[in-house]
Amino acid sequence: MKLIVLGFGQCGGRIADEFERLNRRAHSLRGIDIIVDSFAVNTDATDMSGLYSIKPTYQHRILIGAGTTHGHGVAKISEIGAEIAREDADKVLDAMRKNQKFYESDAFLVIASAAGGTGSGAAPVIAKAIKERFSDRPVYALIVLPFEHEETAEERALYNTAVCLKSISQVADAVILVDNQRYVRKDFSLQSNMTKINQMIVEPFFDMLCAGEEKRKNNIGAKVLDAGDIIQTLCGWSAIGYGEIKLPLITFPTDWSKNFRKRSTKTHKGIEAMDQALSELSIECNPNDAHRALFLLSAPSKEMNIEMVKELCDYLKNFAPQAIVRNGDYPREKGLLDVTVVLSELSDVEKIRHYYTKSANLVEEMKRRKKVQTSKAALTEEAGKDVPTLL
Ligand SMILES: Nc1nc2c(ncn2[C@@H]2O[C@H](COP(=O)(O)OP(=O)(O)OP(=O)(O)O)[C@@H](O)[C@H]2O)c(=O)[nH]1
Ligand SMILES: [Mg+2]
Structure with missing residues (x-):
């Protein structure tokens, strides 16, 4: 599957940058492209100068609202982020269309944090503009939810998150939810934390995007998971997870038909990787609420067989009995067995309910x-009415 990736605000821009890095990896290691083009869109010029992989041209790092914010961001006011995006939407759409391979893309991926101002305001507005202009391809959103401490320290974060989630869910074909809090690891230093988190967020997409683009016979699975499968799966609230098991690099040929115990060990590795993927989903959710799902098993071809795929399918079906499950295998030559899982069309996500209920009280507040602010300002004005001014 080939994407056009657009990252909004600081968080969105940095994750889009990681996607562009994935694309370079796919290109140099596998000779394929998974991203047609990627863009960072921000009201803050400094944020964009810190990116590494997105092309450093003004048409790939797009500054919006320069007349309003003078390149300094919208300080968490997502209504301003949305307003600026409405005014500058054409700038973004025109930049995307300039790429000669624009029409080779299968879908758009819009990325932003929900708690900030620029990304959470601009992403839904631009997603809507893309949907209206290019109705032939789906628009997916990857939305990053705030850390717990941000929610408790700043009501604005909670309010922005609820408003962003509601708005993006009205326009995007699917919203992949990513909860920052689930990526916190004690062994990361504070400085490297964000970069590591961003790498962990994008990694599950690598094999999933590559599988359907492979051209080499040896890397094409018995059942290829292609763009069609992904498009049929991604719908509404979604989660993604990834699990991997290291394999010995050198193994001796075995006749599996005569060695049942080893064969079940092999299947066991697949189940272990799937368990890991399910326990490390990008958002806490109940697989029972998923109505669509997919998994991709990737390993050296001698480590996979039809039986293993079938067992993984049954295993996932057991967790997500209501879901239509799609799957694929992806033979790769490496000492690794990994499983990517997507749960989609989730009918309930507790965290979203939490944002909606909490922010409903905040709307009035x-x-x-x-x-109060306006009336206090009027009082101060009133008190100073007899003081002369120098202007
Ligand atoms: N995973 C991840 N989260 C981030 C990153 N940068 C910021 N965040 C989170 O994003 C939220 C803040 O949003 P930003 O993206 O910084 O805000 P913005 O869209 O640039 O909007 P303004 O700065 O308010 O104009 C907080 O919840 C941060 O924890 C990042 O690189 N990775
Ligand atoms: Mg910012």
């Missing part, structure tokens, strides 16, 4: 605060 925000209005009240605005009123």
Whole structure:
């Protein structure tokens, strides 16, 4: 599958940058392309200068709202982010269309954090504009939810998150939810944390995007998971997970038909990787609520067989009995067996309910605060009416 990737705000831009890096990896290691083009869109010029992989041209690192914010961001006010995006939407659409391979893409991927101002405001607005202009391809969103401490420290984060989730779910074909809190690892230093988290967020997409683009016979599975399977699966609230098991690099040929115990060990490795993928889903959810799902098994071809794929299918079906499960195998020459899982069309996600309920109380509170702020400002104005001014 080939994507056009657009990252909004600081978080979105950095994750889009990681996707561009994935593409370079696919290109140099596997000789295939999984991304047609990637863009960072921001109201903050400094944020974009810190990116590594997205082309450093003004048409790939697009500054929006320069007249309003002078390149300094919208300080968490997502309504301003949305307003600026409405004004500058054409700038983004025109930049995308300039790529000669634009029409080779299978889907758009819009990325942003929900808690900030620029990304959470701009992503739904531009997703809507893309959907209206290019109705032939799906628009997917990858939305990053705030860390727990951000939610408790700043009500704005909670409010922005709820508003962004509601808005993006009204326009995007699927919203892949990524909860920052689930990626926190104690062994990461604070400085390297974000980069590591971003790498962990994008890694599950690598094999999934590559599998259907392979041209070499040896790397084409018995059942290829292609763009069609992904498009049929991604719908509404979605989660993605990834699990891997290291394999010895040198193995001796075995006649599996005569060695049942070893064969079940082999299947066991697949189940172990799938278990890991399910326990490390990008958002906490109940697989029972999924109505669509897919998994991709990737390993050296001698490590996979039809029986193993079938057992993995049954295993996933057991967790997600309501889901239509699609699958594929992807033979790769490496000492690794990995499983990517997508759960989609989730009918319930507790965290979303939490944002919606908490922010419903905040809507009134925000209005009240605005009123108090305005009336206090009027009082101060009133008190200073007899003071002369120098202007
Ligand atoms: N995973 C991840 N989260 C990030 C990153 N940068 C910021 N965040 C999260 O994103 C939220 C803040 O949003 P930003 O993306 O910084 O905000 P913005 O869209 O640039 O909007 P403004 O700066 O308010 O104009 C917080 O929840 C951060 O924890 C990143 O590189 N990776
Ligand atoms: Mg910013």
